[in-house]
Amino acid sequence: xxxxxxxxxxxxxxxxxxxxxxxxxQQPPYHVVLLDDDDHTYEYVIRMLSSLxxxxxxxxxxxxxxxxxxxxxxxxxxxxxxxxxKQEQIHAFGRDQRIRxxxxxxxxxxxxxxx
Numbered sequence: 001x002x003x004x005x006x007x008x009x010x011x012x013x014x015x016x017x018x019x020x021x022x023x024x025x026q027q028p029p030y031h032v033v034l035l036d037d038d039d040h041t042y043e044y045v046i047r048m049l050s051s052l053x054x055x056x057x058x059x060x061x062x063x064x065x066x067x068x069x070x071x072x073x074x075x076x077x078x079x080x081x082x083x084x085x086k087q088e089q090i091h092a093f094g095r096d097q098r099i100r101x102x103x104x105x106x107x108x109x110x111x112x113x114x115x
Contacts, residue, residue: 029113030083032076034090036067040106044096048106049075052089075108083110 034045045064049055053076055063067073076086090108 027079027081029077030080031074031111031113032078032083032086032090033072033109033111034063034067034075035107035109036071037106039099039102040096041098042068043098045106048090048093052086052093077113080110 034049042061042064045067046057046060049060049063050057053060063073063075075090076083078086087108087110091105093105095104096102
Protein backbone atom coordinates (compact mmCIF):
# COMPACT_ATOMS: atom_id res chain seq x y z
CA UNK A 1 0.00 0.00 0.00
CA UNK A 2 1.24 3.41 -0.90
CA UNK A 3 1.35 6.28 1.62
CA UNK A 4 -0.53 9.41 0.79
CA UNK A 5 1.39 12.62 0.22
CA UNK A 6 -0.34 15.68 1.55
CA UNK A 7 -0.03 19.24 0.39
CA UNK A 8 -0.11 20.54 3.96
CA UNK A 9 3.18 22.21 4.83
CA UNK A 10 4.91 21.14 8.00
CA UNK A 11 4.40 23.44 10.98
CA UNK A 12 7.39 25.46 11.95
CA UNK A 13 7.94 27.68 14.92
CA UNK A 14 9.21 31.20 14.36
CA UNK A 15 12.88 31.75 15.04
CA UNK A 16 14.00 34.21 17.69
CA UNK A 17 14.96 36.64 14.93
CA UNK A 18 11.47 36.48 13.42
CA UNK A 19 9.91 37.02 16.85
CA UNK A 20 12.07 40.09 17.41
CA UNK A 21 11.12 41.63 14.08
CA UNK A 22 7.41 41.12 14.63
CA UNK A 23 7.37 43.05 17.92
CA UNK A 24 6.53 46.74 17.70
CA UNK A 25 9.47 48.96 18.53
CA GLN A 26 9.21 50.93 21.72
CA GLN A 27 10.33 54.52 21.68
CA PRO A 28 13.05 55.35 24.21
CA PRO A 29 11.75 57.36 27.18
CA TYR A 30 12.59 61.01 27.81
CA HIS A 31 12.38 63.09 30.99
CA VAL A 32 10.77 66.51 31.08
CA VAL A 33 12.85 68.39 33.66
CA LEU A 34 11.62 71.62 35.25
CA LEU A 35 14.44 74.02 36.20
CA ASP A 36 14.42 76.34 39.19
CA ASP A 37 14.43 80.11 39.11
CA ASP A 38 13.61 82.83 41.62
CA ASP A 39 10.86 84.43 39.54
CA HIS A 40 8.02 81.99 40.23
CA THR A 41 6.10 81.23 43.40
CA TYR A 42 5.18 77.83 44.78
CA GLU A 43 1.57 78.69 43.92
CA TYR A 44 2.50 79.22 40.28
CA VAL A 45 4.42 75.93 40.07
CA ILE A 46 1.61 74.00 41.77
CA ARG A 47 -1.02 75.52 39.46
CA MET A 48 1.08 74.84 36.36
CA LEU A 49 1.85 71.20 37.27
CA SER A 50 -1.78 70.52 38.20
CA SER A 51 -3.04 72.12 35.01
CA LEU A 52 -0.55 70.63 32.53
CA UNK A 53 0.09 67.22 34.08
CA UNK A 54 -3.02 66.60 36.18
CA UNK A 55 -1.06 66.23 39.41
CA UNK A 56 -2.82 66.52 42.75
CA UNK A 57 -2.10 69.59 44.86
CA UNK A 58 0.07 67.49 47.21
CA UNK A 59 2.15 65.91 44.40
CA UNK A 60 2.58 69.29 42.69
CA UNK A 61 3.65 70.82 46.02
CA UNK A 62 6.27 68.08 46.54
CA UNK A 63 7.63 68.74 43.04
CA UNK A 64 7.67 72.51 43.66
CA UNK A 65 9.63 71.91 46.86
CA UNK A 66 12.10 69.65 45.04
CA UNK A 67 12.73 72.10 42.20
CA UNK A 68 13.26 74.85 44.79
CA UNK A 69 15.71 72.88 46.94
CA UNK A 70 17.50 70.79 44.29
CA UNK A 71 17.32 73.12 41.30
CA UNK A 72 15.43 70.69 39.08
CA UNK A 73 12.71 68.08 39.15
CA UNK A 74 11.57 65.44 36.66
CA UNK A 75 7.91 66.24 36.02
CA UNK A 76 7.23 63.54 33.42
CA UNK A 77 8.86 60.59 31.67
CA UNK A 78 7.32 59.85 28.31
CA UNK A 79 7.96 59.57 24.58
CA UNK A 80 10.10 62.24 22.93
CA UNK A 81 7.13 63.65 21.02
CA UNK A 82 5.01 64.05 24.16
CA UNK A 83 8.01 65.38 26.11
CA UNK A 84 8.47 68.11 23.49
CA UNK A 85 4.77 68.98 23.72
CA LYS A 86 4.93 69.21 27.53
CA GLN A 87 8.07 71.35 27.33
CA GLU A 88 6.28 73.74 24.95
CA GLN A 89 3.27 73.88 27.28
CA ILE A 90 5.50 74.77 30.24
CA HIS A 91 7.22 77.49 28.20
CA ALA A 92 3.84 78.87 27.11
CA PHE A 93 2.20 78.81 30.55
CA GLY A 94 2.86 82.51 31.08
CA ARG A 95 4.37 84.71 33.73
CA ASP A 96 3.74 84.57 37.46
CA GLN A 97 1.44 87.50 38.22
CA ARG A 98 2.43 87.41 41.91
CA ILE A 99 6.03 88.46 41.19
CA ARG A 100 6.46 91.84 39.51
CA UNK A 101 9.94 91.11 38.07
CA UNK A 102 8.77 87.85 36.47
CA UNK A 103 9.29 88.07 32.71
CA UNK A 104 7.71 84.82 31.56
CA UNK A 105 7.25 81.12 32.03
CA UNK A 106 9.56 78.67 33.75
CA UNK A 107 12.17 76.70 31.83
CA UNK A 108 12.07 72.98 31.12
CA UNK A 109 14.54 70.75 29.31
CA UNK A 110 14.21 67.29 27.77
CA UNK A 111 16.74 64.58 28.58
CA UNK A 112 16.95 60.93 27.57
CA UNK A 113 15.90 58.71 30.46
CA UNK A 114 18.45 56.13 31.57
CA UNK A 115 17.51 52.73 30.21
